[in-house]
Amino acid sequence: MTTINRRDFLKQTALSGLAMSTFPLSAFQLKKDTIIGHGDFTYKVDLNWGDLDPSKFPVNNCHEMVMDKKGRLFMVTDEPKNNILIYDQSGKILGSWTLNLASAHGLSLYQEGGEEFLWIVDNGGRVIKTDLNGRIITEILNPVGQGIYAEGMRYTPTETAVAPNGDLYVTDGYGSQFVLQYDAKGNFIRKFGGDGHEDHQFKTVHGVAVDQRKGAEPTLLCTSRGHNSFKRFTMEGEYLETIFLPGAFVCRPVIHGKNLYAGVCWSRKKYLEQMDNSGFVTILDENDKVVSNPGGTAPRYLDGELQLMVQQETIFKHCHDVCIDQDENIYVCQWNANKTYPIKLTRV
Numbered sequence: 001m002t003t004i005n006r007r008d009f010l011k012q013t014a015l016s017g018l019a020m021s022t023f024p025l026s027a028f029q030l031k032k033d034t035i036i037g038h039g040d041f042t043y044k045v046d047l048n049w050g051d052l053d054p055s056k057f058p059v060n061n062c063h064e065m066v067m068d069k070k071g072r073l074f075m076v077t078d079e080p081k082n083n084i085l086i087y088d089q090s091g092k093i094l095g096s097w098t099l100n101l102a103s104a105h106g107l108s109l110y111q112e113g114g115e116e117f118l119w120i121v122d123n124g125g126r127v128i129k130t131d132l133n134g135r136i137i138t139e140i141l142n143p144v145g146q147g148i149y150a151e152g153m154r155y156t157p158t159e160t161a162v163a164p165n166g167d168l169y170v171t172d173g174y175g176s177q178f179v180l181q182y183d184a185k186g187n188f189i190r191k192f193g194g195d196g197h198e199d200h201q202f203k204t205v206h207g208v209a210v211d212q213r214k215g216a217e218p219t220l221l222c223t224s225r226g227h228n229s230f231k232r233f234t235m236e237g238e239y240l241e242t243i244f245l246p247g248a249f250v251c252r253p254v255i256h257g258k259n260l261y262a263g264v265c266w267s268r269k270k271y272l273e274q275m276d277n278s279g280f281v282t283i284l285d286e287n288d289k290v291v292s293n294p295g296g297t298a299p300r301y302l303d304g305e306l307q308l309m310v311q312q313e314t315i316f317k318h319c320h321d322v323c324i325d326q327d328e329n330i331y332v333c334q335w336n337a338n339k340t341y342p343i344k345l346t347r348v
Helices: 006-015
Strands: 019-022 035-038 041-046 062-067 073-077 084-087 093-097 104-112 115-122 126-131 136-140 159-162 168-171 178-182 188-193 208-211 219-224 229-233 239-244 248-250 254-256 259-268 273-276 280-284 290-292 319-324 330-334 343-347
Touching: 035 290, 041 290, 062 104, 062 330, 073 104, 104 159, 115 159, 159 208, 168 219, 208 254, 219 239, 248 280, 254 319, 259 273, 259 330, 280 319
Parallel strands: 019 273, 062 319
Antiparallel strands: 035 041, 041 343, 062 073, 073 084, 084 093, 104 115, 115 126, 126 136, 159 168, 168 178, 178 188, 208 219, 219 229, 229 239, 248 259, 254 259, 259 280, 259 319, 280 290, 319 330, 330 343
């Protein structure tokens, strides 16, 4: 397997664009009782878990999913007829509602005063707080015209995360590549990051999560998908470290227990050979070491450096998000997957 370090990769990304290649659709076939994953993290694949009647519950892209304290699974799609689908863990539909958003993308759940709320991000520029029934509570204003972004700066938000003190972090993952921090009342505090190849900068800051796994002060994990990385920052936006995941164009970090999970939207065999229909799931332990890649090649370290990871089983197309339940089963949402519903990975 190709040896690559982060410094060499960044040199290449600074010089070249991303090339695309395509797997044949006929490759996406699944054998009965297929088990994927590595080590202690192996799973049985259920391709049909979330299937619904598309005439009643259509989807375009199944972007993200979260689980509430009742064990219900809320999924966001960019189909305006039903932006939110609510599943039980058997795959039965419990309900749906919509805000008529044509580009609904990000979905985060958090508790405030014993009640649960959602932050929904639409790529069209809206960042909206709702209750679990879809009632809008508040909305974050577009930073253009608010003195935050200059006129003409692109704003295409992708994700949110809420800090323990109530501060809200918004990633502008398809826009100007900043993370924007607001207080609990929606007042702007700061922005950090921006487009570039320096340690503190991003290429597609697609997602963000608050990491409190080790009992220390919380930190922010931010996706830099074009860099095949998660980047860690203080809650004030000071850069701390990069977790390099060579080959994996990761989406948002999802923390469950001691582990970190992510959907991989694409993988690559060479520096910049971004391959269509090449997604998988990656799982990191509490020390940020990759321990399993369901649907991908086994993680391998050489002299302490993680080696290139690519899709191995042609089960997934583009893994956009994962949700982990109380039994550590994984629900996989996909982008650009022929309007298919989520896939369940049952841990074995």
